[in-house]
Amino acid sequence: xxxxxxxxxxxxxxxxxxxxxxxxxxxxxxxxxxxxxxxxxxxxxxxxxxxxxxxxxxxxxxxxxxxxxxxxxxxxxxxxxxxxxxxxxxxxxxxxxxxxxxxxxxxxxxxxxxxxxxxxxxxxxxxxxxxxxxxxxxxxxxxxxxxxxxxxxxxxxxxxxxxxxxxxxxxxxxxxxxxxxxxxxxxxxxxxxxxxxxxxxxxxxxxxxxxxxxxxxxxxxxxxxxxxxxxxxxxxxxxxxxxxxxxxxxxxxxxxxxxxxxxxxxxxxxxxxxxxxxxxxxxxxxxxxxxxxxxxxxxxxxxxxxxxxxxxxxxxxxxxxxxxxxxxxxxxxxxxxxxxxxxxxxxxxxxxxxxxxxxxxxxxxxxxxxxxxxxxxxxxxxxxxxxxxxxxxxxxxxxxxxxxxxxxxxxxxxxxxxxxxxxxxxxxxxxxxxxxxxxxxxxxxxxxxxxxxxxxxxxxxxxxxxxxxxxxxxxxxxxxxxxxxxxxxxxxxxxxxxxxxxxxxxxxxxxxxxxxxxxxxxxxxxxxxxxxxxxxxxxxxxxxxxx
Amino acid sequence: xxxxxxxxxxxxxxxxxxxxxxxxxxxxxxxxxxxxxxxxxxxxxxxxxxxxxxxxxxxxxxxxxxxxxxxxxxxxxxxxxxxxxxxxxxxxxxxxxxxxxxxxxxxxxxxxxxxxxxxxxxxxxxxxxxxxxxxxxxxxxxxxxxxxxxxxxxxxxxxxxxxxxxxxxxxxxxxxxxxxxxxxxxxxxxxxxxxxxxxxxxxxxxxxxxxxxxxxxxxxxxxxxxxxxxxxxxxxxxxxxxxxxxxxxxxxxxxxxxxxxxxxxxxxxxxxxxxxxxxxxxxxxxxxxxxxxxxxxxxxxxxxxxxxxxxxxxxxxxxxxxxxxxxxxxxxxxxxxxxxxxx
Numbered sequence: 001x002x003x004x005x006x007x008x009x010x011x012x013x014x015x016x017x018x019x020x021x022x023x024x025x026x027x028x029x030x031x032x033x034x035x036x037x038x039x040x041x042x043x044x045x046x047x048x049x050x051x052x053x054x055x056x057x058x059x060x061x062x063x064x065x066x067x068x069x070x071x072x073x074x075x076x077x078x079x080x081x082x083x084x085x086x087x088x089x090x091x092x093x094x095x096x097x098x099x100x101x102x103x104x105x106x107x108x109x110x111x112x113x114x115x116x117x118x119x120x121x122x123x124x125x126x127x128x129x130x131x132x133x134x135x136x137x138x139x140x141x142x143x144x145x146x147x148x149x150x151x152x153x154x155x156x157x158x159x160x161x162x163x164x165x166x167x168x169x170x171x172x173x174x175x176x177x178x179x180x181x182x183x184x185x186x187x188x189x190x191x192x193x194x195x196x197x198x199x200x201x202x203x204x205x206x207x208x209x210x211x212x213x214x215x216x217x218x219x220x221x222x223x224x225x226x227x228x229x230x231x232x233x234x235x236x237x238x239x240x241x242x243x244x245x246x247x248x249x250x251x252x253x254x255x256x257x258x259x260x261x262x263x264x265x266x267x268x269x270x271x272x273x274x275x276x277x278x279x280x281x282x283x284x285x286x287x288x289x290x291x292x293x294x295x296x297x298x299x300x301x302x303x304x305x306x307x308x309x310x311x312x313x314x315x316x317x318x319x320x321x322x323x324x325x326x327x328x329x330x331x332x333x334x335x336x337x338x339x340x341x342x343x344x345x346x347x348x349x350x351x352x353x354x355x356x357x358x359x360x361x362x363x364x365x366x367x368x369x370x371x372x373x374x375x376x377x378x379x380x381x382x383x384x385x386x387x388x389x390x391x392x393x394x395x396x397x398x399x400x401x402x403x404x405x406x407x408x409x410x411x412x413x414x415x416x417x418x419x420x421x422x423x424x425x426x427x428x429x430x431x432x433x434x435x436x437x438x439x440x441x442x443x444x445x446x447x448x449x450x451x452x453x454x455x456x457x458x459x460x461x462x463x464x465x466x467x468x469x470x471x472x473x474x475x476x477x478x479x480x481x482x483x484x485x486x487x488x489x490x491x492x493x494x495x496x497x498x499x500x501x502x503x504x505x506x507x508x509x510x511x512x513x514x515x516x517x518x519x520x521x522x523x524x525x526x527x528x529x530x531x532x533x534x535x536x537x538x539x540x541x542x543x544x545x546x547x
Numbered sequence: 548x549x550x551x552x553x554x555x556x557x558x559x560x561x562x563x564x565x566x567x568x569x570x571x572x573x574x575x576x577x578x579x580x581x582x583x584x585x586x587x588x589x590x591x592x593x594x595x596x597x598x599x600x601x602x603x604x605x606x607x608x609x610x611x612x613x614x615x616x617x618x619x620x621x622x623x624x625x626x627x628x629x630x631x632x633x634x635x636x637x638x639x640x641x642x643x644x645x646x647x648x649x650x651x652x653x654x655x656x657x658x659x660x661x662x663x664x665x666x667x668x669x670x671x672x673x674x675x676x677x678x679x680x681x682x683x684x685x686x687x688x689x690x691x692x693x694x695x696x697x698x699x700x701x702x703x704x705x706x707x708x709x710x711x712x713x714x715x716x717x718x719x720x721x722x723x724x725x726x727x728x729x730x731x732x733x734x735x736x737x738x739x740x741x742x743x744x745x746x747x748x749x750x751x752x753x754x755x756x757x758x759x760x761x762x763x764x765x766x767x768x769x770x771x772x773x774x775x776x777x778x779x780x781x782x783x784x785x786x787x788x789x790x791x792x793x794x795x796x797x798x799x800x801x802x803x804x805x806x807x808x809x810x811x812x813x814x815x816x817x818x819x820x821x822x823x824x825x826x827x828x829x830x831x832x833x834x835x836x837x838x839x840x841x842x843x844x845x846x847x848x849x850x851x852x853x854x855x856x857x858x859x860x861x862x863x864x865x866x867x868x869x870x871x872x873x874x875x876x877x878x879x880x881x882x883x884x885x886x887x888x889x890x
Contacts, residue, residue: 345761369763383761388754388822393747398762400744405769408744451762 040228046095073249118190133157133170180211234332305351326505343375344368374452387437421450442473601837602725603784610777618821619680626691628801631782632789666778670771695797715791753821
């Protein structure tokens with residue numbers, strides 16, 4: 001078993017063992033001449049653009065039967081877009097997709113399914129009020145005389161479950177089971193359509209250790225049946241445990257394809273995060289100088305043992321006035337979860353928080369705002385912009401709700417505010433009446449910054465404020481953060497780009513596996529130092545604490 | 548020229564055209580349709596009738612607009628209409644002095660205050676317990692008629708009270724009192740939402756509730772407020788309706804008025820998905836619906852096809868406002884409307 005797992009480049013052997021008649025028909029690539037079988041999926045030079053964004057730029061990707069292939073990359077790298085291209089959700093602008101050597105034109109999800117591509121999404125899309133059997137057979141129930149043959153339905157579902165060695169009663173209601181079991185049922189459903197390619201998008205994000213083990217057992221079973229499995233997860237340990245090969249994407253481009261056993265974690269993290277142009281070297285000196293001035297001040301905010309079950313382990317953190325604290329860590333490491341506790345977006349169920357020495361409970365974002373703590377979410381679309389309203393309305397929203405509905409900010413004052421932020425942040429188009437949905441991502445981000453700055457915050461928590469926006473806007477936002485801190489505003493700065501974090505922060509907290517693992521003053525900290533903290537080996541100790 | 552060409556793409560263009568078309572149709576059939584006469588210092592005429600009879604729909608649609616703007620819906624307004632009429636009429640009928648102004652004012656006050664309680668109940672279910680608005684208000688929609696029946700003890704309460712009759716059938720300053728009441732409520736709603744920040748906050752909550760919460764908007768109180776306001780509007784409509792016929796009918800008062808109100812809101816260009824709303828649009832929508840009813844009588848359409856006729860006009864207005872039809876009509880102008888999906 002172990003030998004087979006470690007041999008992803010000889011999937012052909014497996015097929016030969018089973019007598020499958022697939023023979024090598026393509027010329028092996030020169031670099032990996034050991035590959036002799038036809039890829040289950042081969043995507044060549046795929047490009048997809050959305051207005052203003054090139055989501056995928058000539059990306060090639062392949063996976064072989066009987067292998068688990070991890071797709072790696074930070075948010076916005078193009079993982080979801082690639083999956084959606086493969087499953088027919090997005091049409092591709094250029095490039096080609098082939099399965100087992102045959103070129104396919106996938107025009108929609110139904111066609112992808114007919115070709116044997118099944119997907120299990122992160123949010124389980126099953127009908128929880130129906131039975132397990134109904135869910136597994138939904139849409140392809142066996143029929144007799146036009147009516148559904150329920151007995152046959154249950155029997156076939158039981159068969160599929162048995163194939164996966166799952167001991168689940170097909171007649172039981174799906175919502176009587178845990179999320180983990182529901183996840184397994186979703187996989188059973190996906191394999192029931194004779195999947196040759198199974199896509200698992202973040203299947204483990206809500207599972208505990210035992211449940212993950214059970215899931216992995218099922219994945220290995222499917223793998224030995226020759227199914228090609230695409231595994232997407234932000235848990236590095238799991239990626240290393242289950243996958244044979246991985247493909248790294250960054251900013252919509254292909255970084256490379258690697259054998260899991262041949263790439264070190266630190267290399268992988270490096271490839272996922274990448275390097276950024278050194279646009280603002282001059283900033284560095286500035287922040288270093290400020291770091292010294294900050295020390296010794298009483299903290300504006302201090303968190304002691306603050307935590308939330310299932311979200312983030314208790315952590316300590318203090319932020320001085322005018323200090324920029326950077327949060328480094330991979331997606332899903334807990335950096336957003338930590339921020340949400342500081343700003344009242346989520347309620348802490350452990351520990352305490354003091355602001356200017358007074359104990360506070362920030363149960364809602366509103367209470368945090370009244371302490372002059374503002375939070376710019378990483379999910380701009382869902383938690384930031386109010387897209388049908390104008391730029392002006394969006395800018396005044398937080399200030400207005402802080403003042404209460406009755407004390408309307410006069411139109412004149414609104415216009416002044418909007419105008420001043422439009423010119424200060426260089427928002428384009430410079431039209432306060434433009435609907436926010438018509439602005440580019442970078443300009444939407446600037447409008448959101450304006451919304452938070454308008455409330456004159458004492459602490460501004462910025463979660464990925466520079467993601468998905470062009471270099472120019474990015475530099476402007478970085479400069480702004482540095483200037484604000486100089487004027488005495490405290491900032492929590494979260495970014496996947498470590499260079500950016502290092503350049504701007506006085507102090508850096510490193511997150512891994514939902515806990516804070518380090519807190520270093522930014523004195524000659526290097527990217528590789530932080531990367532090794534992010535990547536460093538084994539999962540943190542007490543897993544059962546999470547349950 | 549450009550102004551004229553851009554007119555059809557304005558949100559209220561087709562509703563206004565429909566209203567005018569209905570007026571033209573009415574004038575063609577009965578030339579005196581637009582005539583407004585003065586008799587005993589009071590205004591009379593078909594237009595005045597439309598205004599007077601439309602007052603309840605305008606009121607209910609007014610409250611409905613704000614509810615819909617928060618992504619909600621209020622199906623219970625018809626039941627609230629029945630309850631408020633039943634309460635007021637029962638109190639007046641049971642009192643020793645049905646013609647006393649004090650009695651009538653007290654009866655109206657009780658009915659209105661009780662409607663605030665009903666609205667608060669809806670708001671509680673939606674804003675605090677997070678029940679879907681359609682279900683939450685369905686509860687009162689069905690239970691409310693029962694409450695009205697309890698109040699009237701299953702009878703149709705007929706009253707004879709001159710001051711009470713004024714609300715629905717009387718005149719103030721030469722105009723039907725019901726028109727003035729509706730106009731005052733309309734002005735109040737417009738002032739309250741557009742001269743304060745309430746309108747902005749309502750729209751923000753309707754467009755993106757989570758972003759609004761993070762921006763510190765008190766979404767819960769706002770949602771609560773709009774349901775209370777909706778019930779208050781419905782209760783005033785209930786007073787007007789019962790006063791007009793000087794009777795409270797728990798079963799039939801305000802029957803299907805929720806549907807007319809929702810229709811008025813939609814015709815007026817407010818999306819059922821929530822967000823931006825137009826009170827003026829709702830007003831025009833309510834006029835269209837009321838004019839339709841009147842038209843049916845003036846042009847003598849047989850009673851059995853009345854509903855079909857109404858449906859046809861409504862379908863036409865809705866189609867004219869649909870994005871697909873709009874796009875087709877502007878086909879000459881190339882537009883890029885590809886949806887941006889975040890990867």
